[in-house]
Amino acid sequence: MTDLPKRILVVDDSRSVRMQIREELESGGYEVIEARNGLEALIHAASMPVPDLITLDIEMPKQDGFETCRKLRTPHYARFFNKSEDQRIPVIFITANDTIADRQKGFDLGAVEFIVKPFLKGEVLSLVNTILLPSVIHEEIQAIVADDSGVARKIASLCLKREGIKVLEAEDGEQACEMIRSAGDAIDIVITDWVMPQMNGLQLCRYIREELLNRDLPIIVLTAMSELSDILEVFKAGASDYLVKPFAKEELLARINVHIERNRINRELRKTISLLKEANEKIEKLSVHDPLTGCYNRGYLTRQIEMEIRRSVRYDKSLSIILADIDFFKKTNDTYGHQAGDMVLVHMVETMNRVIRNGVDWIARYGGEEFVIVLPETTVSNAGIVAEKLGKSVKSHPMDCEQGRISITASFGVSGFNHAAANRTAPPSWEHLLKTADDNLYRAKKEGRDRVIWSYFLESEP
Numbered sequence: 066m067t068d069l070p071k072r073i074l075v076v077d078d079s080r081s082v083r084m085q086i087r088e089e090l091e092s093g094g095y096e097v098i099e100a101r102n103g104l105e106a107l108i109h110a111a112s113m114p115v116p117d118l119i120t121l122d123i124e125m126p127k128q129d130g131f132e133t134c135r136k137l138r139t140p141h142y143a144r145f146f147n148k149s150e151d152q153r154i155p156v157i158f159i160t161a162n163d164t165i166a167d168r169q170k171g172f173d174l175g176a177v178e179f180i181v182k183p184f185l186k187g188e189v190l191s192l193v194n195t196i197l198l199p200s201v202i203h204e205e206i207q208a209i210v211a212d213d214s215g216v217a218r219k220i221a222s223l224c225l226k227r228e229g230i231k232v233l234e235a236e237d238g239e240q241a242c243e244m245i246r247s248a249g250d251a252i253d254i255v256i257t258d259w260v261m262p263q264m265n266g267l268q269l270c271r272y273i274r275e276e277l278l279n280r281d282l283p284i285i286v287l288t289a290m291s292e293l294s295d296i297l298e299v300f301k302a303g304a305s306d307y308l309v310k311p312f313a314k315e316e317l318l319a320r321i322n323v324h325i326e327r328n329r330i331n332r333e334l335r336k337t338i339s340l341l342k343e344a345n346e347k348i349e350k351l352s353v354h355d356p357l358t359g360c361y362n363r364g365y366l367t368r369q370i371e372m373e374i375r376r377s378v379r380y381d382k383s384l385s386i387i388l389a390d391i392d393f394f395k396k397t398n399d400t401y402g403h404q405a406g407d408m409v410l411v412h413m414v415e416t417m418n419r420v421i422r423n424g425v426d427w428i429a430r431y432g433g434e435e436f437v438i439v440l441p442e443t444t445v446s447n448a449g450i451v452a453e454k455l456g457k458s459v460k461s462h463p464m465d466c467e468q469g470r471i472s473i474t475a476s477f478g479v480s481g482f483n484h485a486a487a488n489r490t491a492p493p494s495w496e497h498l499l500k501t502a503d504d505n506l507y508r509a510k511k512e513g514r515d516r517v518i519w520s521y522f523l524e525s526e527p
Contacts, residue, residue: 070096071197074116076106076133077159078125082182086120086159086189093190103128103136111142116154118197120180120189123160123167130158134174155196159184165311173216177223178314195227206325207231207248211241211257211269212287221256221287224314225321238264242272245279252282254325256317259288259299267302274303281331283324287312355430357407358414366429366437370495373441377482385448385481387438388502389417389455392474392514394434401468409473410434412464420454437499445481449519452477456517478506479519 073095075086080101087097098116100106102125110116119137123130134156136142158171161182168179178192208230212218222232233248235241238261245252255273259266266286273279283305288295291309299307306320353365361369370386377384391397391413398406414436417428421438431437438455440448456475463472480501482493505518512518 070094071117072096072098072114073193074098074100074106074109074119076100076103076119076125076130077122078102079122082122082159089187089190090193093194095193102126103130103133106133107136107142110137110154118155118157118193120157120159120193121176123158123171124162130160131170131174134158134171134176138175157189157192157196159189169216172220175219206253207233207251208254208256208321209233209235209241209244209252211235211238211255211261211266213237213258213261217258217287220314221317224317225256228318228321230321237261238266238269238272241269245273245277245282253328254283254285254321256285256287256321259286259290267298267304270299270302270304281328283328285317285320285324358411358430360414360418360436361427361429363429363431366431366439367495369427370439370498373439374493374495374498377441382442383444383481383483385440385443385445385479386498386502387440387448387452387455388431388478388480388499388506389413389436389438389452389475390477390506390510391434392476392510394473397471397473401466401471405466405468405471408466409464409471412462413459413473413475416458416462417455420458421451426451437502440481443481444483445479445519445521448479448481449517452479452517452519456515460515474515476506476509476514477517478502478504478509479517480505480521482521 073090075083075090075097076099077083077086078101083099087099090097098109100109104127106119106121110119121130121133137154137156155177156175157178157180158167158176159180159182160167163179163181171179177196180189180192206229208225210218210221210225210232211234212221213236218234218236222234225232233244233252235244238257240263241255241257242264245255255269257266257269264272266288270284270286273282273284284303286299286302286304286307287310288299288307289310290296296307305324308317308320353361355362373384376382391409394406394409397409410430413434414428414430417436417438421428421440425442426438426440429437429439438451440451443451456477459473459475463470465471478501480498482498501520505520509516509518
């Protein structure tokens with residue numbers, strides 16, 4: 066079912082003006098009804114169906130536009146209307162005498178906009194479209210308008226709403242602060258008057274910047290003061306921009322659009338930076354971790370072990386390593402499959418991690434089913450005790466999988482140096498530590514597996 070066209074009530078004592086507006090609005094798909102004066106306008110406004118918008122001349126016989134608008138806002142007529150969130154039909158004043166006093170009076174009566182006669186072709190249709198068919202460009206944008214003047218607050222809010230912006234209204238700075246604390250990052254821009262009770266606009270700026278630590282939220286201060294010293298105070302308080310009252314709505318919208326776009330770009334930039342940071346962290350993690358087991362990889366082991374050796378020598382500390390190898394791992398792969406074999410490797414690392422010291426000792430996958438456990442500040446004899454615990458834990462924790470329960474054992478070769486090595490001219494090398502551990506692992510395998518063999522690389526333990 067096609068939606069019915071929106072109805073516009075055109076009120077003007079000039080037949081030619083009414084015809085001009087009618088032709089323009091009908092070309093835009095609107096239904097137009099006419100009234101020659103304010104009294105006829107009240108009759109049409111209270112008739113069903115009620116109009117969606119009224120264009121209202123100010124100077125008319127019998128009853129002028131201001132008086133007509135005032136009566137439309139009274140409860141007697143307002144009860145017929147259900148066109149917007151404030152239960153009022155939008156009214157556009159069309160006048161040949163455009164003055165600040167008339168605009169103030171019209172906005173006080175609840176008008177949404179003024180058009181000056183003679184108006185340009187398409188001007189009325191464009192404004193009506195803006196009001197009745199609000200833009201969706203900024204539909205996700207949310208603004209706070211803070212002003213102790215209800216009329217000024219309403220004027221600014223209507224400008225934003227016509228752009229599709231969601232508006233929260235605050236009567237003073239304290240109320241605006243509470244809204245920002247509650248909404249957090251959902252607020253995209255703040256428009257605030259300078260002079261307000263409780264907390265003025267400059268105090269609001271300082272609170273947002275200094276207390277909430279929000280450096281990016283755009284803040285536009287509206288002020289009647291135009292002295293350079295006053296403007297400098299606005300920016301010192303942390304405002305992004307200012308407008309001197311009275312200002313044109315086009316200027317307000319232009320400033321708002323600039324700051325919203327800048328804030329959007331900044332948010333997207335921060336999001337991109339965050340995503341890049343996460344990606345770099347993932348890349349860095351992949352560069353030093355074994356993708357299957359999650360422990361460190363061989364590249365990290367080769368780089369980090371040299372630093373561990375230098376640190377141990379410098380601070381006169383012991384350092385030990387354990388070379389662990391899963392017994393008969395090829396048989397496990399052949400019997401249960403490579404997927405089960407991968408699960409065994411993961412299970413092995415998880416089991417060893419429960420034994421070693423968290424945050425001190427670390428594990429690296431050396432290759433295949435071989436792992437190196439690095440134990441800083443640990444003598445070889447104590448490392449041998451750790452290796453015995455590792456062997457018992459691996460043996461006593463079989464792994465359950467779809468193929469059944471898989472029991473494994475491991476052999477361990479231990480090597481290291483004690484603090485006496487620090488007195489030597491040259492510290493032990495990683496290659497020599499590894500060779501000693503590998504020789505001990507070979508002996509453990511040769512002597513029957515599921516055992517630990519350990520020895521010092523340079524010195525006997527005192």
